[in-house]
Amino acid sequence: MLQATDLTKRYDDVQALDGFSLEAAAGEIVGLVGHNGAGKTTFVEMVSGLLKPDGGEIRIDGRTPAKARDRIGISPQHIALYRSITVREHLRFYGRLAGLRAPALRARIDDLAAELRMTGFLDRPAGLLSGGQQRRAQAATALIHSPGLLLLDEPTAGADPETRQALLEAVKRRAGEGAAVVYTTHYLHELSELQATIAVASHGRIVARGSAAELLDGLPGEVLVGAADGDLKVTTTDVTSTLLELLGTVRGPVESIELRPANLDDLYRSLAVSDVR
Numbered sequence: 001m002l003q004a005t006d007l008t009k010r011y012d013d014v015q016a017l018d019g020f021s022l023e024a025a026a027g028e029i030v031g032l033v034g035h036n037g038a039g040k041t042t043f044v045e046m047v048s049g050l051l052k053p054d055g056g057e058i059r060i061d062g063r064t065p066a067k068a069r070d071r072i073g074i075s076p077q078h079i080a081l082y083r084s085i086t087v088r089e090h091l092r093f094y095g096r097l098a099g100l101r102a103p104a105l106r107a108r109i110d111d112l113a114a115e116l117r118m119t120g121f122l123d124r125p126a127g128l129l130s131g132g133q134q135r136r137a138q139a140a141t142a143l144i145h146s147p148g149l150l151l152l153d154e155p156t157a158g159a160d161p162e163t164r165q166a167l168l169e170a171v172k173r174r175a176g177e178g179a180a181v182v183y184t185t186h187y188l189h190e191l192s193e194l195q196a197t198i199a200v201a202s203h204g205r206i207v208a209r210g211s212a213a214e215l216l217d218g219l220p221g222e223v224l225v226g227a228a229d230g231d232l233k234v235t236t237t238d239v240t241s242t243l244l245e246l247l248g249t250v251r252g253p254v255e256s257i258e259l260r261p262a263n264l265d266d267l268y269r270s271l272a273v274s275d276v277r
């Protein structure tokens with residue numbers, strides 16, 4: 001569905017993208033993670049056609065972003081709603097732009113309002129909504145025309161658990177229906193919940209890509225042994241042998257054993273040279 005190859009982009013003295021390549025297949029959720037300044041938003045803006053790359057190529061079902069606009073749904077990082085216009089009017093506007101007409105458009109708005117739990121504020125101006133309500137409304141503008149490619153840039157930033165859950169479920173449902181999803185986030189547990197393929201951006205390129213299990217394979221976890229004569233904590237890639245070794249060194253009674261396998265936070269830290277340039 002999405003193929004981006006060797007993208008480059010320079011802003012004055014900052015090389016924002018430096019050979020950035022990423023693919024997302026139909027039905028796949030790609031979780032795009034990386035430290036502040038890694039190039040994620042620059043990439044998303046390029047795919048949505050808002051920004052031109054200096055070099056490289058983007059194809060969406062074989063078409064350029066400009067020619068594939070009707071196939072893309074985007075929820076940008078910063079809320080981009082008109083303050084004086086209601087949620088329903090936003091959805092009508094974006095729906096019509098995508099060629100939807102009543103009564104199909106009306107039915108679509110009702111369905112989305114129910115799905116994202118927006119019925120209570122559908123006719124309120126966006127400027128009067130809470131942050132979480134605005135997040136849901138914004139996501140709805142990306143979903144109204146059932147796009148084949150969804151670009152969601154930190155869609156749950158600042159969202160409460162209920163909003164986050166509604167958004168994650170909506171994303172999973174769209175992927176289940178065959179949409180390709182690029183989902184940038186700093187909340188790594190969301191990617192486990194979405195069963196996303198994870199792509200790690202660093203210094204303007206993708207440095208690792210795979211399932212959580214693939215990326216965590218070989219990363220050290222922790223063994224913690226609580227004993228009467230003192231607690232022991234060791235970071236290791238071989239949890240079982242390390243535990244046996246530690247137990248051999250404990251003299252008094254063992255009070256607790258905790259095994260903490262590597263998680264996505266460890267992965268993040270292992271790639272953790274700051275990207276702020």
Ligand code: ATP
Nearest residue numbers: 011014016034035036037038039040041042043277
């Ligand atoms: P974050 O997690 O903070 O959203 P990001 O991975 O989305 O970060 P980008 O916003 O793509 O990162 O920025 C990549 C680099 O390009 C950063 O160093 C940033 O300062 C720089 N940059 C982005 N937009 C501009 C711009 N319009 N002019 C100059 N530099 C820019």
